[in-house]
Amino acid sequence: MQPKLKSKVRCADREIGEVTNVIVDPLSHEISHIVVSMNGSGERQVAMGQVQAVTDNFVELRSSSSEIVALPPFKRDEYVTTHEVEIPHLEENIHVSPGEVLVPFPELEKSVKRRTFFMNLTNVIGFLIGLPIAFPVLRYLMKPMYQPFDNDWLKIGNIGKIKQEDIGVQFKYKKKVKEAYMPESEIEKNVWMLKATPTVLNQVYQGKDMEFRDAAGKTVWTNKKDIPYVAFSGKCPHLGCGFKWRKHKVLGQVFLCPCHLSIYDASGKVLDGPAPRPLDALPIRVSAGGEVEIIDMEFKAGTKAQIRII
Ligand code: FES
Incomplete structure (x- = not known):
């Protein structure tokens, strides 16, 4: 009689568990081993030579329980089920459900290097x-x-809107955008403008003209250090939130970002908070009639260096 799955396994001294699988010799189609689940302490592979008797519900072993416990743990990954490999005519000889029958992993498959190759x-x-x-x-x-950056000039309003020096004034504008494969749409954006006094202007430009380049390093535009109009991108360099021009009880008039409380002075310099760099000045030109145009650039948030992304 063949051992049945779920049969209780008894040693000479006590019951030790139950049969979870049978292992079959793929050539002879004979059961060579049973796999015994040891009541929660792993599995052991027991040779059929150890089996003394098989009844409907029990498999009796010749060995003592301590001898079975001393066997090495069963290495399930060295076997495959007969669901995974087909052994011709096996069912004619073995009467257990096919998924529970194990055969040794074929030698070729064990050679992982060769298989991987x-x-x-x-x-x-x-x-x-x-x-x-x-x-x-x-x-x-x-x-x-890999689209090139858009370096077109955008009209954002008239300079007449600015009535005082060193005071932030918001200019809103609309921009057409085309995101990847989506249809073109229009979004509202803003910049903060300033008519800077010479002191603030010098803090913005540090005595040098400000160059803006494209992805290839070619100069797109240069803001001259003595033109008093400055436009800051409306996105906070920390994480890209919108900021406002506000009165601070200690610092006076400042740019204040409400998201994480970064504070910038009129020149865009960081006075407080987590912002990693000053506000991003943008290319700006003002026509004789006072029309303000900018190139709408965007820079990566959260970095000390100014890295253009749009
Ligand atoms: S996004 Fe402005 S402080 Fe964080």
Whole structure:
């Protein structure tokens, strides 16, 4: 009689667990071992030579429980079920459900290096075959990531709106944007403008003209250090929140970001809070009639260095 799954396993001295699997010799189709679950202390592989008798509900072993406990733990990963490998005509000889029958892992499969080599080789061949088809698709999908920056000038209002020096004045404007594969839409943005006194202007420019470059390093525009109008991007360099021009009870008039309380003076210098760099000045030009235009650049938030992203 063949051992049945779930049969109780009894040693000469006591019951030790139950049969969870049988292991079959794939050539002879004979059960070579049973796998015994040891009542919560792992599994052991017991040779059929140890089996003294098999009844409907029990498998009796010749060994003592201490001898079985002393066997090395069963290494389940060295076996596969007969669900995973087909052993022809096995059911004719073994009458247990196929999923519970284990056979030793084939030697070839154990050679992971060899298997990995062939898997990698197959992947490389597949990649080379698929490349001519995939390349145009990838190029189309990745195109938005490599769009050049938009350096067009945008009209944002008239300078007549600024009535006092060194006071932040918000200019709102609309911009058309096209996000990757979405249809074009219009979003509202803003900058903070300043007509700076020479002192504040010098703090902004530190005595040098301010150059703006494109991704290739070519100069797009230069803000001259003696033109008193300054435009700051409306996004806080900390994490990109919008900020306001506010009266601070100790510091006086400042740019204040409500998100994490970064505070900047009129020149954009950080006075307090987590902001890693001053406010981002933008390219600006003012026509003879007072029309203000900017190039709407955006910079990475949270970095000390000013890294252009739009
Ligand atoms: S986003 Fe402005 S302080 Fe954090």
